[in-house]
Amino acid sequence: DGGITQSPKYLFRKEGQNVTLSCEQNLNHDAMYWYRQDPGQGLRLIYYSQIVNDFQKGDIAEGYSVSREKKESFPLTVTSAQKNPTAFYLCASSSGTTITYNEQFFGPGTRLTVL
Amino acid sequence: ELKVEQNPLFLSMQEGKNYTIYCNYSTTSDRLYWYRQDPGKSLESLFVLLSNGAVKQEGRLMASLDTKARLSTLHITAAVHDLSATYFCAVEEASGSRLTFGEGTQLTVNP
Numbered sequence: 001d002g003g004i005t006q007s008p009k010y011l012f013r014k015e016g017q018n019v020t021l022s023c024e025q026n027l028n029h030d031a032m033y034w035y036r037q038d039p040g041q042g043l044r045l046i047y048y049s050q051i052v053n054d055f056q057k058g059d060i061a062e063g064y065s066v067s068r069e070k071k072e073s074f075p076l077t078v079t080s081a082q083k084n085p086t087a088f089y090l091c092a093s094s095s096g097t098t099i100t101y102n103e104q105f106f107g108p109g110t111r112l113t114v115l
Numbered sequence: 116e117l118k119v120e121q122n123p124l125f126l127s128m129q130e131g132k133n134y135t136i137y138c139n140y141s142t143t144s145d146r147l148y149w150y151r152q153d154p155g156k157s158l159e160s161l162f163v164l165l166s167n168g169a170v171k172q173e174g175r176l177m178a179s180l181d182t183k184a185r186l187s188t189l190h191i192t193a194a195v196h197d198l199s200a201t202y203f204c205a206v207e208e209a210s211g212s213r214l215t216f217g218e219g220t221q222l223t224v225n226p
Contacts, residue, residue: 033213042203042218043158058213090157101146101165102207104214106158 003027004107006091011112013078013085021076021110023091031096032074033104036060037088046089049074050096078112086114117142119206121217129225131193136220138187138204145182146207148214149189151200158203162189194224 004025013019023032031050035043045058049068063082068074074093078085088111092104118141128134138147145166150158162171164180164187171178175198177190187204201221205214 040221043216045213045215048213092158101163102214103148103160103163104205105160106150109157 004091004093004105006089006107006110008110009108011110013112013114015114016080018077018079019112021078021089021091021112023074023076023107024072025074025093025107026072027093027105028071029093029095029105030071031094031102032068033092033094034058034064034066034074034076035090035092037090043090046076084114085112087112117144117206117208117215119204119215119217121202121204121220123220124218125221125223127223127225128191128194130195133193134191136189136191136202136222138189138206138217140185140187140206140215142185142208143182144185144206144208145180147180147187148205148207149178149187150203150205152203152219153200161202189220191222194222196224196226198222199224 007022033048034046037043044060046064047066049055065077090109091107094102094104120139122137147164149162151161152158162178167182169180175192180187201219203219205216
């Protein structure tokens with residue numbers, strides 16, 4: 001089945017620790033995205049990538065880093081510089097074309113908690 | 116900077132009633148998306164609206180887009196409890212590739 005997977009589902013981080021969230025898709029999509037959602041809030045864009053080996057900062061990139069070495073994979077690292085990382089993290093992908101449209105499909109999410 | 120505003124943010128309604136959620140946005144775009152999120156879950160795509168006057172319907176939900184007014188509506192007809200969820204609109208910027216989301220409307224349908 002085609003889809004987007006995220007792991008782990010729950011993640012606990014100690015102060016000062018870097019953690020990496022995994023996002024994989026087998027939809028053959030060019031574009032991938034990372035969002036952060038705080039309780040009762042909308043989605044805020046952290047980073048996005050439209051093509052392998054290229055990515056752009058979103059609205060809240062500070063304290064996060066990404067890589068896009070493979071089309072299928074777009075891992076997000078939450079660094080110790082991110083002072084308030086407790087949130088629900090959502091990964092999405094889209095075909096990325098501006099010729100048609102850019103409907104995004106979402107993974108199940110990772111819930112990160114700082115201990 | 117593109118801004119997307121939804122109202123109301125919270126909506127409590129009785130089963131069988133009708134209501135409309137509004138999504139206003141600040142800059143030119145003709146691509147708008149509606150998503151549903153159940154508590155603790157991810158987002159599920161509901162509607163894709165790609166032109167002025169576009170109307171899409173699925174069951175008790177109908178979405179429309181007026182690009183001149185920079186407004187989309189999500190109309191709920193004869194609400195049922197299963198529609199309880201948070202609904203987000205998202206606007207695709209004219210340059211493509213990224214979406215800007217509204218804050219979401221938390222809908223509760225009471226028996």
